[in-house]
Amino acid sequence: MFTIHARDPRSRARRGILHLARGDVATPAFVPLATRGAVKTLEPRDVEALGYEMVLGNTFHLFLAPGPELMTALGGLNRFMRWERPIITDSGGFQVFSMGHGGVADEIKARRGATPGDSAGAILAIEERGVRFRSYLDGAQRFLGPESSMAMQAALDSDIALVFDECTPFHVTRDYTARAMERTHRWLQRCLDWHEDRGSGGQAVYGIVQGGIEPDLRTISVQTVAASACDGIAIGGSLGQDKAQMHGVVDFTTAELARVAPDRPRHLLGIGEIDDLIVGVQAGIDTFDCAMPTRLGRHGTAIVPDPERRWRLDLVKSRWRAADEPILEGCPCPACDGGFSRAYLHYALRAHEMTAARLVTQHNLSYIARLMADLRAAIAAGRMSEVAAALLAGAPPGTAV
């Protein structure tokens, strides 16, 4: 299911191919979010034209509506959303547990200063069986656990399913993190059992490593997940309270994975800023998903080669009012290559034109697709260190390899 074609001698970076039911995915790869059956503002043909081979669907949202029965009747997520290439689905665990802890989504991802309350639902009970909660759609009581998550992912018929996990935020105690991790391990086995009994042989299953920021818990979790029959391994849970700690947790965890599960593919959940992608690939991550490029894009922030400003350019700011230049000279995306100026994007974003949201989204996804292509080429060419350093220093994609 995963073949490794090249390795960087000076880091854990590897160039590989995921062989999935609906086709191959060259890694390292970024996976755009198609949370509710659409990469926001785009059609599938746009996502493909930007160079992406896989998208991520959201089990939690799709479980609430259309739900498993209708999704099965409509032939699964690929057919529903008209995306013919591979899909990875998360388990819904992250979203369910986010409801229990205000702002947990931001805390888990080590984002500071974010506003709590990503979701509008509420947890009613966390039990060994699973989680009871209120739907944000209609207030109805719903239940999601290992078996129902896997059943929903079977209905979605994704190429890669993720096991149902309890996702703990940074602020909980070490003891709570440990108990949640142990339950996640029991749920891992139940997910794999369900999949063996009732799942599709064509669907790969990834386990999830938990353990928060505690090295000994991460080690135990790596060993437990690696000892299971899962096809790939995702890294989830709290990665710390800032970027340095997050990079440390990822590096520690992938080092452990390299010892006990060297050949299985690794996915880093919910991380995707430019430096995180470069550092993550060097740590040995094969795939990433993140809302950042699409979310920033539709709110008017473009990704540019500017490490000092976290690779961000806010086109809504009035300083771009008369700027007759593209977001990034030489960029082949529909916004830059299409000749749209910063002045136009500024104007159209302020006028709330969806056209502008779509143009900046495409720019951001194009930037990241080309960045990942650079990293793949760099590993294959044995030039990962230099290319990573250049990209981290602010080289635009396409110039460093």
Added chain:
Amino acid sequence: MFTIHARDPRSRARRGILHLARGDVATPAFVPLATRGAVKTLEPRDVEALGYEMVLGNTFHLFLAPGPELMTALGGLNRFMRWERPIITDSGGFQVFSMGHGGVADEIKARRGATPGDSAGAILAIEERGVRFRSYLDGAQRFLGPESSMAMQAALDSDIALVFDECTPFHVTRDYTARAMERTHRWLQRCLDWHEDRGSGGQAVYGIVQGGIEPDLRTISVQTVAASACDGIAIGGSLGQDKAQMHGVVDFTTAELARVAPDRPRHLLGIGEIDDLIVGVQAGIDTFDCAMPTRLGRHGTAIVPDPERRWRLDLVKSRWRAADEPILEGCPCPACDGGFSRAYLHYALRAHEMTAARLVTQHNLSYIARLMADLRAAIAAGRMSEVAAALLAGAPPGTAV
């Protein structure tokens, strides 16, 4: 500037070509709105792919921002919004006067039951010189009159400019309508004078016929506008309080135009429902603009061949929840030909996915582009009556010619 290639012997319908600065436009044609420099949800390449040759830019909104100086500095509207084909710009009169009369936009267009208050600005004074009003953007006092409207349209560098007119709603007195019409005629001459002195020779100018629902006033206005040096003639103002009255006013006005200005192109302002387009073409209208297909589309109503439901299908309704069928079988638009089901569009519209707004917008504009192509082909083939009857009875575009 306008050549007529075929005429329907049994109506005033004609098949022609507008020869404009940036290319030809085959008529009869529908002109999608690019109100603030974007056809909502679409990129210019999408609009072109749907078969459109011209779009309409909005002088009022673009006057408030970016404004004439910046628009000139940025090279005009075509360059700004990256649309390389012809653009027609309205004069801003309709929007300015809409602010003075709550819901006037709906009333002028004979739409009943619409909510007043399309705009959030306010008229401060209507004078012979022009109109003083408050900007909805920042509350600042602004002024728009014949000369400043033409100057803004020169900055936009559109292929067709419209003269500045006072647009009266249905509920005003005959006396007010008559006085407004007379002022509009004086403004017509000032617009033409400004254009001759300072405008571009490449820009065509259309006069606007006013006179509300009064036949004698419409006749006077037709004669006055026809006697001027304008290149084409638009029909504006109140067209009545219902659809039958609107069709009557249009028919009466085009009959008058056929006598005194038979060879000049005719534009019907702000009208574009399916039956209005067919009836309007038979009355002798060459071009139409309307917010309907894009506005309905992004709110989830698709145009379908169903006269009994005013050609409308509301995809947000729960009856489409499990409908595994396209909006319209055999339709070549990106939504139908792309295989997106009503169930998917229903789900994605309810989830407020811009992707769905965009898909239905494309369907609607595709439907109207193909309808207009049918009407052009029907006139050329001498089959206008049969084709119009079939389309009015619910034949899908592409099946009746």
